[in-house]
Amino acid sequence: MLWLRPLLLTLELMSLSVAVAVAIGVTLAFALSLLRRENRLQAAVFWVCVIGIVGTLATPMVMHAAAWESTAGKFGWMSLTQTSARTYSGFAGRYSGMFACVWIHGLFGTAIVALATLYGTARIERAVIDLARCDGGPVWGWWRVRLPIARNWMVFSALATAVLAASEMTVVDLYGVRTVADEFYLFHAADPSWFSVFMVLVVPALIGVTLTAVAILRLFQPVNARIIDRGLKTSSEAEEAVGGFWQGLASLFALGVTTLMFAFPLLGVIIKAGQQTMVVNDGGQSVVRVIWSVRRTTTVLVRALQEFSGEYQTTLLLASCTAVLSALIAFLATSIAVERPRLRVYLDGLSVGCFLMPGPLVGLAIVRIFSVPLPGVSSLYQQSLVPTMIALSFRALPVAYWVMRVAFSGIDAAVMDSAKMDLKWRTRLWTIERPLIGRALGIAVTASAIVASGEVPSSLPVIPPGVVTVGTRLFGLLHSGARYQEASLAFWYLLFVVVAAVVLVRFVGGDGSAAIGSDRSNDVD
Secondary structure, three states: OOOOOHHHHHHHHHHHHHHHHHHHHHHHHHHOOOOOOOHHHHHHHHHHHHHHHHHHOOHHHHEEEEEHHHHOOOOOOOOOOOOEEEOOOOHHHHOOHHHHHHHHHHHHHHHHHHHHHHHHHHHHOHHHHHHHHHHHHHHHHHHHHHHHHOHHHHHHHHHHHHHHHOOOHHHHOOOOOOOOHHHHHHHHHOOOHHHHEEEEEEEEHHHHHHHHHHHHHHOOOOOOOOHHHHHHHOOOOOOOOOOOHHHHHHHHHHHHHHHHHHHHHHHHHHHOOOOOEEEEOOOOOEEEEEEEHHHHHHHHHHHHHHOOOOHHHHHHHHHHHHHHHHHHHHHHHHHHOOHHHHHHHHHHHHHHHHHHHHHHHHHHHHHHHHOOOOOOOOOHHHOOOOOHHHHHHHHHHHHHHHHHHHHHHHHOOHHHHHHHHOOOOOHHHHHHHHHHHHHHHHHHHHHHHHHHHHHOOOOOOOOOOOOOOOHHHHHHHHOOOOOOHHHHHHHHHHHHHHHHHHHHHHHOOOOOOOHHHOHHOOOOO
16 A cells, blocks of 8 residues: 555656647647748758757756756746745646646657657658548648558657656656655665565556567558558548648747747746846835846856866766767677577567666666675775766667667668678678768767766766766755756756757758658658
8 A cells, every 4th residue: 555656646647748748749740740841941940840859858857857947946937026936826836746747747758759750650651641642631641641550659659758757756756746766766775675676667667568569569560551541531522732821830839839848948947047036225125136137147157167067077977988888889789689680679678678677776776786795896886987887878778779770770681681691790890880870870879978968866876975967966956946056057968958959860860861851741743
């Protein structure tokens, strides 16, 4: 009975987050699919939205919490009136507890669902899309043909949102929602029992099995045009082509949702950094006022680079080392698994399992491993960053592996077969595979660095004394509310995320070859 309430809260958070993510994410993917890439304005809107979506996914949950806490939290700029009193009306009055957790997880899940659905509907063959458009129009064809074909991508992204809500504890701990992961972190991490470990693993494990099955068995299967025959015959009347008005409405909706997901909280951090409470003389009386100025904002943000230089340097060092090692291991493992289909299946399952493992449990396992009474192990644990890098690799390595997995699957089979016949594995790895996936290696390093830099739950138990990262510092400071110090600390990290998002989008879609950047329904013959 002690775990009943945390389990029910976990299920509630999962269901509400998935409902918000699917409702908004699918609609956002549809709106982006209506934009024509040959139109410069609509193409600019499309890529701005994609950068915003990638930026949302690249931002760690603790940073999302810091941004929204700066906006609508206890000391957020929306919560404070001009007299420095907190308002309890409107959005700021509701932003707490379960509502705040669902808000953050729902918007993060929206980015996952939108990107996955957009990719899934864009990779369908041109002949299938043209047949659907001729029979029922672009709107009918998207909702009745393309979305059902890509439904596995939508299901996969919804499951990913649910797993994140079940296993992530930084946001729920901040707002006092005691889910299973947070219950384990607060009360059982120091002295866990087998039952507590089972409870913290059961929900992610059940969903993870389903997620792995969908990913391995369904997502990468080629599309069969006969799937849509029955659906095409049920259309009673054709729709007219989407006009400029609807494309403009779709652009406004996409920009609005993307702004809400990423740009608006980033703006909240900037506003909060320059916000100051002062006592002013008003008619002979001392009155408390909340003011904001560009000068103060600039001063606070510049000062943050000096005040938190240690946190930024430690985060950069950990993220860089973890990312390079993760990308290298993923590259070698994927290359070996190319010739061994059974090993590839095992690696797929292992990578998903490592990514889904709750952070507190990862940290606890590493602590137990480095508690073995062997010479040098204790010093390695207390005086090096090796345990911390291992903890961060549980999330960073699977990300790098799946980037490499997709990259190797895109190499022509004839090239690989010819290389296998003429070259040994070491020579083939360096002379053939490395040049072909050079861009993917860059993506893997960047993505892994972003994931490692913001991973808080697994690093808290293992990080050495006196070593503080941006994420762990924010996690400690946010429990007392987001003031200008927390906002300035988060700003430079979020700026790094914006640059990384632009780099990732440029790497993936800069040449127009990526599926999301070349939606076949918008091609010009």
